[in-house]
Amino acid sequence: MPLFSVIVPLYNKEKSIQNTLKSALDQTFTDFEIIIINDGSTDQSESKALAINDSRIRLFSTENQGVSAARNYGIAKASGTLIAFLDADDYWFPNHLKQLSELYEMFPQCGLYCTNYERFYNPNKIIKPTYIAIPHHPWKGIVNDFFQSSYIDRIAWTSAVAVPKTVIDTAGNFKTTITLGAGEDTDLWLRIALRFDVAFDNEISARHMLDAENRVSLASTLKRSFAKLDEFKEEEKNNPSLKKYLDLHRIFFAIRHKLAGDVKTFNFYMQSVDRSNIPFKTKIILAMPTFLIRKLYAFKKYLEQKNILISIYD
Template sequence: MFSIVVPLYNKEKSVSRAIKTVLEQNYSNFELIIVNDGSTDNSLDVVEKIKDERVKIINKKNGGVSSARNLGVENASTDWICFLDADDYWKPNHLEIIAELQNKYQDGKIYSTLVCENSEKGVQFIENSLPDDFEGYINDYFSLASKGTIFHSSSVCVSKKALLEVGCFDTNLKHGEDLDVWFKLMMNNIAVVKKTGTAVYDLLGENRAMNLKCMYEKHLLSKIDNYRSIKVPNLNEFIDYYILRNSVPYYFSMDKNKVYPVLYNVKEKKETKLIWKCIYSEKLFLGNFFLYRLYKKLRMIL
């Protein structure tokens, strides 16, 4: 049995779709916990109209997505927690596949499929470095994660005990709170992944375009930088990559003095491959001349 936690804040146009895809899952043994985080629109009215004994609604004052998820975890009656953002949705076989993975790999603490991305181009699978049709244990998470998304909040199922042991989601973070949790979980927990897209991350969701423009989170980058002392394979390489990837775009579009201290902490300061990886991961489709100029600027910064 699963406990599905849906944090809800002002998603009146999309939350019914998210809930509908949960209630229509092929696997039906679950409870659905909707945590209304002080919505000021009609979100609460929408979810209260849904009549299903598996649905539980919790109301709280607005405190952010992390506090909403944490409250959902605390109130979960099962040992396994799935998350779904209110503007994302699942394909009908999502929970079925997670249950199959649990039966097949019983020592896991994290089970996940991959996500598709819904944009103006339609729904597309988000590729990563896992082989096609991959299913099994993730043995080198940080190396794989530096080449593409492995976990997404709307695609994972996590042991409640493991979540509580790492302190759940950091309520001090406005963005990147899920990445922080994956960091902490993957230090000493077993993860199992099946490379199939059963969750859809909706870039066209309410308020999401605005949020994507505000993803710079200095506190998160500094916190991640402090993990360097932990002896985990390829952790430092991923930290450098993540800091570069998330700081560099803001160096050119925001206050350079705000971003520079974080960039300065990157250890691999002259790593050519790392810089080029960051340029291409941001999909900066520029001419070769402009790419080279950008590369030279990054070398000067770092």
């Protein structure tokens, strides 16, 4: 039985899947299996994956049901103690699984193991995340407040985490009612972090490929089913950092729906937000008419092409 089962959901990633798999196979820590779930791809993704011959790879094909169902199917097929996730357009540096294995050895009681990562837009724009209350020097340990540390950037990013399979059995799988990258991973990490400690290694070991093809984040807002976040209402009453963390997500979801013209869903999210948790810049944006927000959003995208990043959430 391997220590890691690496779950790779695959949907129309013919240009990136081989590079992604190669990054997994090149790990210095070798006690793992790779489970690829071809989620009804309509391009050459499956043949590209099958062209890589390695006994550690198993591939299963299903009808297209979405990334949550694909990951859940992979978990059901996994034989490893720890479940690691790798999206088919992301990349691991050679020490990634070694770092996760060391975290597991040092902190076996944890429910979530995370390593640091970078966001790759192009060779001239590679961004390192910003965390609250995490040391800048090389550090690995238990995160004191998972929610507070994730106000700006997420401590847990799907292609840089591992979860004991027994923890998933306790916390539950990815929700298939949340679709197209609209918070299904955030929802699961929330459920785990409320029950278990989270360990983190701040050395970068993975790369979030934001130049990749067919990213679900580019899907139309109105075609996506977002996490409602209302199941955490009781916990957030007595947990101020959780409340702020949830409110920041609600604000993000609300603005996306306002831009899409869905006022009803915008109001659904905003009605639960404590105004003291709304950043100053975001209050200004929320007060603007929709047409002006759209213009600002387009300008923000233009600046991103020039390698200038602006956030309204800090």
